[in-house]
Amino acid sequence: MGRGGESTGPSERFDRSGRDARGTGSRAPAGRERLRKALAELRVAVKSRKVDPIVAAYQTLHDSANGVSPKNIMELAIHALGPEARDAIVSAYSQRECFMCTRGQAPCDHCAGNGTDEDGEACANCGGTGVAACDFCRGTGWADRETIPDEIRDIVVQRQLSQVHKDLARLARAVKALGTRNLRRLPDKHRRELAVWLAQMQARLRDLCELETVTETQVRQLEDAAARVSSLQKLTMQG
Numbered sequence: 120m121g122r123g124g125e126s127t128g129p130s131e132r133f134d135r136s137g138r139d140a141r142g143t144g145s146r147a148p149a150g151r152e153r154l155r156k157a158l159a160e161l162r163v164a165v166k167s168r169k170v171d172p173i174v175a176a177y178q179t180l181h182d183s184a185n186g187v188s189p190k191n192i193m194e195l196a197i198h199a200l201g202p203e204a205r206d207a208i209v210s211a212y213s214q215r216e217c218f219m220c221t222r223g224q225a226p227c228d229h230c231a232g233n234g235t236d237e238d239g240e241a242c243a244n245c246g247g248t249g250v251a252a253c254d255f256c257r258g259t260g261w262a263d264r265e266t267i268p269d270e271i272r273d274i275v276v277q278r279q280l281s282q283v284h285k286d287l288a289r290l291a292r293a294v295k296a297l298g299t300r301n302l303r304r305l306p307d308k309h310r311r312e313l314a315v316w317l318a319q320m321q322a323r324l325r326d327l328c329e330l331e332t333v334t335e336t337q338v339r340q341l342e343d344a345a346a347r348v349s350s351l352q353k354l355t356m357q358g
């Protein structure tokens with residue numbers, strides 16, 4: 120008996136929503152409802168400014184927008200959420216991290232992350248740091264670029280380029296503050312942190328250089344930066 124009573128609740132709600140839908144004209148098709156939900160999820164994610172929820176919600180929007188050309192998905196998001204949606208989505212994809220490593224570095228295979236070999240000598244593979252470039256992202260720390268939707272892949276690359284240049288400026292300020300000559304005398308912990316940063320920068324510069332959408336001028340700038348980072352790496356390693 121109780122069960123029968125409970126079951127009228129949901130069905131009443133269903134009927135009511137049916138009446139509401141009829142009242143406004145036609146019942147919304149399931150596809151349109153899915154799209155509406157996906158846009159609502161994206162709205163919440165964009166407000167949160169968090170990378171993973173935004174990426175997940177944009178993916179859901181892709182999956183929900185049946186019959187909409189992938190090229191028009193972003194237009195759909197902008198139409199519903201306003202122009203700032205594009206910026207939030209591009210920013211999220213450009214910052215999304217590789218899930219296999221931390222900042223492009225994974226524990227070294229040769230020494231299992233210990234930094235030393237069986238004789239207690241510094242591991243030849245990782246130079247005693249215990250970490251090596253992640254195979255999955257080739258040391259960039261970025262999520263696989265293949266997972267970026269086609270319609271925003273080029274702008275994500277441009278966003279990553281400008282982030283790299285900002286990071287280079289931050290690096291230059293940090294090195295200036297420390298004094299180039301002092302790099303090799305940094306305490307081990309700091310020297311390792313700097314080494315990880317430099318290795319990630321180097322991997323990102325190399326990665327961007329190889330992309331077709333990056334212009335020749337941009338490649339030259341990246342190569343110049345790579346040379347500067349490389350000389351800092353040498354300075355940091357001596358000691």
Ligand SMILES: [Zn+2]
Pocket residue numbers: 227228229230231232233234235242243244245246247248249250
């Ligand atoms: Zn090692």
Ligand SMILES: [Zn+2]
Pocket residue numbers: 217218219220221223224253254255256257258259260261
């Ligand atoms: Zn990685």
